[in-house]
Amino acid sequence: MKMAQNKLETQIKEKLNSREINPTEKAWDRLDAMLSVAEQKPKKQSFKFIGIAASVLLFLSIGFYNFNKNKTEIQTIENVVVNEAEKEATQENSSINQNNTQNQKKINKIINQKTQQLVQINQNQKVNISNPLINKDTEIEHQNTEVIAQKEMPKISFQEKIVQQKTVSVNVDDLLASVEKPTKKETKSTIKVNYNSLLSQVDGELDRTFRQKVIDKIAKNYQEVKVAIANRNQE
Amino acid sequence: MKVINLYQQENEIIEQAVEHNRHAQHLIYSKFSPKMLSVCRQYIKDVHQAEDVMITAFMKVFTNLKNFKHEGSFEGWIRRIMINECISFIRVQKKVKFIDDENYFEESFNNIESQFSVEDIQFLIDSLPDGYKMVFNLYVIEGYKHQEIATLLGINEGTSKSQLSHAKKMLQNNISKLKNYENGTE
Numbered sequence: 001m002k003m004a005q006n007k008l009e010t011q012i013k014e015k016l017n018s019r020e021i022n023p024t025e026k027a028w029d030r031l032d033a034m035l036s037v038a039e040q041k042p043k044k045q046s047f048k049f050i051g052i053a054a055s056v057l058l059f060l061s062i063g064f065y066n067f068n069k070n071k072t073e074i075q076t077i078e079n080v081v082v083n084e085a086e087k088e089a090t091q092e093n094s095s096i097n098q099n100n101t102q103n104q105k106k107i108n109k110i111i112n113q114k115t116q117q118l119v120q121i122n123q124n125q126k127v128n129i130s131n132p133l134i135n136k137d138t139e140i141e142h143q144n145t146e147v148i149a150q151k152e153m154p155k156i157s158f159q160e161k162i163v164q165q166k167t168v169s170v171n172v173d174d175l176l177a178s179v180e181k182p183t184k185k186e187t188k189s190t191i192k193v194n195y196n197s198l199l200s201q202v203d204g205e206l207d208r209t210f211r212q213k214v215i216d217k218i219a220k221n222y223q224e225v226k227v228a229i230a231n232r233n234q235e
Numbered sequence: 236m237k238v239i240n241l242y243q244q245e246n247e248i249i250e251q252a253v254e255h256n257r258h259a260q261h262l263i264y265s266k267f268s269p270k271m272l273s274v275c276r277q278y279i280k281d282v283h284q285a286e287d288v289m290i291t292a293f294m295k296v297f298t299n300l301k302n303f304k305h306e307g308s309f310e311g312w313i314r315r316i317m318i319n320e321c322i323s324f325i326r327v328q329k330k331v332k333f334i335d336d337e338n339y340f341e342e343s344f345n346n347i348e349s350q351f352s353v354e355d356i357q358f359l360i361d362s363l364p365d366g367y368k369m370v371f372n373l374y375v376i377e378g379y380k381h382q383e384i385a386t387l388l389g390i391n392e393g394t395s396k397s398q399l400s401h402a403k404k405m406l407q408n409n410i411s412k413l414k415n416y417e418n419g420t421e
Contacts, residue, residue: 009375011350011351011356012351012356012360012375012376013375013376015351015352015353015356016273016277016353016356016357016376017273017376018353019273019353019357020269020270020272020273021269021272021273021276021282021285022268022269022272023268023269023272023286023289024286027268027286027289027290028261028264028265028268030290031264031290031293031294032257032261034290034294035255035257035260035294035297038294038297038298039255
C-alpha cells in the first residue's frame with residue numbers, strides 16, 4: 001500500500017518536475033521592458049536624492065547668508081563711519097589748505113614789501129643813465145634775487161648785500177617796469193615753494209590728528225554697534 | 236570538470252546579471268523559464284496567468300539577485316521565489332480562505348500503479364480547489380513540511396494536514412473517475 005502511495009506521489013513529482021512549458025516569446029519582451037523600467041527608477045531616485053541634497057544646500061546657504069547679513073550690516077556701518085571721518089579729515093585738509101593759501105598770501109605780501117624795499121634800495125642808490133646792457137644785468141640780478149627769495153626769505157638781507165656789492169646804476173622807470181613783471185613771477189614761484197614746504201610741515205600734524213580722530217570715531221561707533229548688538233541679542 | 240565549469244559559468248552569469256547585464260539576464264531567463272512556467276502552471280490553471288506570475292517572479296529574481304548567497308542551488312532559489320509568487324497571486328486574486336479544520340484522518344492513495352501522463356496529472360491537480368492544490372503541491376511535489384506550509388500560508392499546522400488529506404481524498408476520487416472514464420472509452 002505504502003509503496004503504491006509513494007509510487008503515485010513520486011510519479012506525480014517526477015513527471016511534473018521533468019515537465020517544461022516554454023513561455024511565449026512576448027514573455028521575455030515584457031520582462032525586458034519591466035527590467036528597463038526598474039533600472040530607470042533607481043536613476044530617478046538618485047536624481048531625487050541630488051535634488052533633495054541641492055535644496056538642503058540651498059536652504060543652508062540662504063540661512064548662512066541671512067546669518068552673515070547682520071555682520072555685513074555692521075561692517076557697512078563701520079565703513080560709513082570711516083568715510084565720514086575721512087570726509088571730515090578732507091574738510092580739515094581743505095581748511096588747512098585755505099589757511100595755507102592765506103599764509104601764502106601773507107607771505108606774498110611780505111615778499112612784495114621786501115621787493116618794494118629792494119626797489120627803494122635800488123632807488124636809493126645813485127643810478128646813472130640807463131644802459132640797455134645794465135638793464136639786462138639788473139634783470140639778471142632781479143632774477144637772482146627771485147631765485148634766492150624763492151628758496152629762503154629770511155636771507156633777503158644777504159641778497160640786498162649782493163645787490164649792493166654789484167652796485168649797478170639803473171633807471172628808475174626801467175627798474176620799476178622790470179620789477180613789476182618779475183614780481184608776478186615771484187608770486188607764482190613763491191606759491192610753489194611755500195606750498196611744498198607748508199605741506200611737508202603740515203603733513204605730520206595732519207596725519208596725527210587724522211589718525212587720532214579716525215581712531216576716536218571708530219572707537220565711538222564700535223561701542224555704539226556693540227551696544228546695538230547687545231540690545232538686539234537681548235531682544 | 237564540466238560541472239565545475241558550468242558552476243563557474245553560472246556564477247559569472249549571475250554576477251553579470253546583478254550588474255544589469257541584459258544578456259546575462261536573458262541567459263538565466265531562457266535557462267530556467269520553461270521549468271518555472273511548469274512550476275507556476277501547477278498552481279495556476281490558466282497558462283497565461285501562470286506566465287504573468289512567472290514574469291513578475293523573474294522580476295523579483297533579478298531585482299533580488301544581489302541577495303543570492305550562492306548557498307544551495309540557484310534553481311532552487313528561483314523556484315522558491317516562483318512558488319511564493321504563485322501563492323501570493325492565488326491568495327490575492329482568488330481570495331482563498333482556509334477553514335480551520337483540525338479534524339482529518341490520514342488519507343492515503345489506494346493501490347494505484349498505473350502510469351499517468353503529465354497532462355493527466357496536471358488535469359487531476361487542476362481539478363482540486365486552490366487551497367487543497369497549494370498544500371498538495373507544497374507537500375508532495377516541493378517536499379515542504381507541514382510546519383513550513385503552515386507558516387507560508389499563514390495557517391495552522393493542523394489545517395495544512397487536513398487540507399492535504401482532503402486533497403488526497405479528492406485526487407483519489409478523481410483518479411478513479413478518470414480510470415472509469417478511460418475504461419469506459421476503452
